[in-house]
Amino acid sequence: MTTPHPPAKAKSRKRHHWIVRVTHWVNVVAIIIMVGSGLQIFNAYPAFARKGEIFCCYPFEHKPIPDWLTFGGWLAGARNWHFAMMWVLVVNGLIYLGFVYLHGEWRDLVPRKGDIRDSWQMVKFYTFRRKDHPHQGKHNALQKGTYFALPIAGALAVLTGIAIWKPVQLSWLTNLFGGYVWARYWHFIIMLVIVILSVIHVFMVFAVDPYSITSMITGNYDPALSPEARNARPFYHLLPPRRTPPAAPPPTEAT
């Protein structure tokens, strides 16, 4: 008895290795819990100034974050979640980075000469100042920049986090970020950067390339449905099909 060959996939092909898919979704959970519990911790002292001082650079001192954005219930609960989930975030991040390095995927993500120009072309395309989708590799230039920046932001979030976890035992690290007060501020700002990039990412997934959700679950992706192939702008796929524009009237000859 022979094993039948797996059915040939006509169009779709593997886009994401299972390690990338698993670490992606673990990361989703880890980031949501880290941000939620972090904001709950922040609400215990929603300010940055050392007691008896004024902090220059935060306009919302002593204004708590809305409850619905927090996780952990109270300070101790949130701290317990934060200090447990931090290991998941770090180990998961290291697995992802190790895989991307060893498997060669980093080539799709490292910035190259021309990425800035290509990013500008993407902006022009999304703002209807360019007709056709710029040619791209696995990701467009804006995605590449984001996916390259996020691990760096993640590493900075971890380092600033360690700096405010151990300001005495690891004071050299805390001093590197300008001392405890500033390290705590940078930890907050990096969180904001990660949240903003993630919100844009999720928006663009739904607005431009919803097929990529399947590819991040099953790994399969049909290149014929890529945003480049569909010339997709945000929500392009949700608009009614475009009617063929009426043929331009033949130029009338001047008589």
Added chain:
Amino acid sequence: MNDKDVRKFLSINGIDRRDFLIGGSALISAALVTACDSSGPKSAEPLLRFAERKNRTVERKLFRHTSMDVVQAGAHDAGNKLPSYFVSPTVPVWDESVRGKWALEVSGMVGQPMRFTLDDLQRLPRVSNRVNHYCVEGWTAVETWTGVPFSELARVVRADPNARFVDFQSFDDDYHESWDIESAMHRQTVIAYGLDGKMLEPAHGAPARLYSPVKLGYKNTKYLTKIVFMPRMNGGYWSDRGYEWYGGV
């Protein structure tokens, strides 16, 4: 449905976009509603406690007697901006007419259990440390604490080298916190009776309190009555109420 149709259905082409959007947003909303100001699933409790134990091991490994807290250049003293904090309904004050003269009892695994009056403490070697106060809430405050280094007190009572933990008890209701001996023996850990050049006031733990920048504020018991050297830890007021026991910085 023939085989080709099934394949087609299962391929990404066949999955309906609308289902995706609806299902996806439903999942996300469900996740958000569950996360709404909750403490998370109860089933996660054992995992969180496991993580705390592991963190404690990591933190004790990171601890160095040579790591000193240094106040940043240009940092201002908190002065009267230092928050006052206690668990009793009102500021705990030692009433001599009711309880007699205050004394700090040091006992447990020691060669010579002793009671120290405030005068006794002041006769012991004295240090003044201008250091940071790291509150669990996230704020810090610079203050100068004057008192007896804990290591000096341990020497005077001939603490047993096998004692691994120390309990610091108070007359602020049942407030107490136990420490690992390493953190207690750190050079910046003092039994403080002075704050910013004046004798400690009831608002900040008079007659004497524990003060060290190597632990979060809640570990630094105020209104001290008793110090006990122990072979095992025995929790603490906040440690028993959900805050991590180690609480080191």
